[in-house]
Amino acid sequence: MHENFLRAVVEILFENVVFASNQTKVVLWQPPQKLEQCFDFSLGQNGVTQEKLLVFLKNTIKFSVKTGHRYFINQLFSGLDPYGLAGQWLTDALNASVYTYEVAPVFTLMETHIIGEVCRMVGPQWGDGMFCPGGSTANGTAINLARFRYCPDIKKSGSCGLSRFVLFTSEECHYSIHKFASFIGIGEDNVILISTDSIGQIVPEDLDEKIKKELAEGAIPLAVIATLGTTVRGAFDPICEIAEICKKYNIWLHIDAAWGGGLIFSQKHRAKLNGIERADSIVINPHKLLAVPQQCSILLVKNRDILYECHSKHAEYLFQKDKYYDKSYDLGDKYLQCGRKCDVFKFWFMWKAKGSSGFANHIDTLMDLAEYFEGQIRERPEFMLVSPRQYMNVCFWYLPRYLQGKQNILDYSAQLHKVAPQIKAMMIKHGSVMMGYQPLKKLPNFFRFVSQNSSVTKKDVTYILDLISEIGTAIYKVGHVRGCKVKVWKV
Ligand SMILES: Cc1ncc(COP(=O)(O)O)c(C=O)c1O
Secondary structure (H helix, E strand, O other): OOHHHHHHHHHHHHHHHHHHOOOOOOOOOOOOOHHHHOOOOOOOOOOOOOOHHHEEEHHHHHHOOOOOOOOOOOOOOOOOHHHHHHHHHHHHHHHOOOOOOOOOHHHHHHHHHHHHHHHHOOOOOOEEEEEEEEEEHHHHHHHHHHHHOOOOOOOHHHOOOOOOEEEEEEEOOOOOOHHHHOOOOOOHHHEHHHHEOOOEEOOOOHHHHHHHHHHOOOOEEEEEEEEEHHHHHHHHOHHHHHHHHHHHHOOOEEEEEEEHHHHHOOOOOOOHHHOOOHHOEEEEOOOOOOOOOOOEEEEEOOOOHHHHHOOOOOOOOOOOOOOOOOOHHHHHOOOOOOOOOHHHHHHHHHHHHHHHHHHHHHHHHHHHHHHHHHHHHOOOEEEEOOOOOOOOOOEEEEEOHHHHHOOOOHHHHHHHHHHHHHHHHHHHHHOOEEEEEEEOOOEEEEEEOOOOOOOOOOOHHHHHHHHOOOHHHHEEOOEEOOOOOEEEEOO
């Protein structure tokens, strides 16, 4: 009875998700109140039949976002890799927990192999690593390691009575730095933001000055967090200069390469990571650039003992001292989690299927596409680049006719700020393309094109830009406000 049910489930997934994603809309958007009405979220005392469950399955798919769709370019993950999916399915079917060799023999050795391999790709001195439930948690774990390095007693006695700890990071950093500074008791206010230049990179002189200032005020600089591939602009901080500053002041250097770190596979673009080996810890998210299914995030550390020293608790009901095998194979005690989903297999399986060269081709194809996208933005008068592209991120404004060449008019920024959200709303209601937008520092809202799906083509780029132009032309009908032509916004 369950066999037929599960076969039917797989068939539905094949038909409606895996092999359908490009024929359907990215999303069949419903406002929350309407979705509450057209989807039965209720739970009851008695279960429902398998036939009904299959209908719920179909409905769930119907109203969900198809992140494998080529026009899902909303986030730093996308695409649907067949080997990754197979890996994910196997992981879920086996439902292992990778804390002891006993419970997860294959996955334990696989983790050790893959972390060893990625460490070797970073540099000869790289020691150890761990899988984390996402880049945010990995960043937080690294900050905690930096504090432990400074003050190992903190593990037992806590931070009470210690001086003010401070972290330094880019003003364009990922928000997880603030979240985890707050979570582990450093405090958001003690995250010191370093200015970025016109393309989004940390200004090293500002870093040096701010460290000096904090030291003069009696604070303890715990870590500098540099980013290789910032979330919005895809900027790469100047690691070599930052590493020199960290050396001068003896500060832990953590590199958030959650987005950019996958470049390690590409001969052609690896140079963007130059200096990465000088860090003390690095986060790389294979679930972003390499399109491994979520979640797959790795924290690497140079010091091979620090994960055990900082995290271990030696619980005897799990890591018994008198095990029937060499208990050094049990990985669980170097982790913060106890039960832990196996994230390694899908990554290993994809790597096995494609080889390192397959990942390199994937990256190089995506970079070529991003270059083409940027070229199109430069060519079309209705678009304007926010800043020159450094990576996969192409940040741009759509300029309605009445704003083209009118940077000097009063209200220009305020008017432009409204454009991307209005066009996005239309795209989502249409269900055709899902693309992210955001403001940045003082810049008004702009679109960010970013794809991790290497089957997206130049034709798709044309489609996306034509669509934005068409929607823009349709919604910004000519009117008059303050002497300049303005839109009439209708949805
Ligand atoms: C630079 C950077 N670091 C960290 C993260 C957080 O990663 P996750 O979403 O896996 O928590 C992101 C997410 O986009 C990111 O862009």
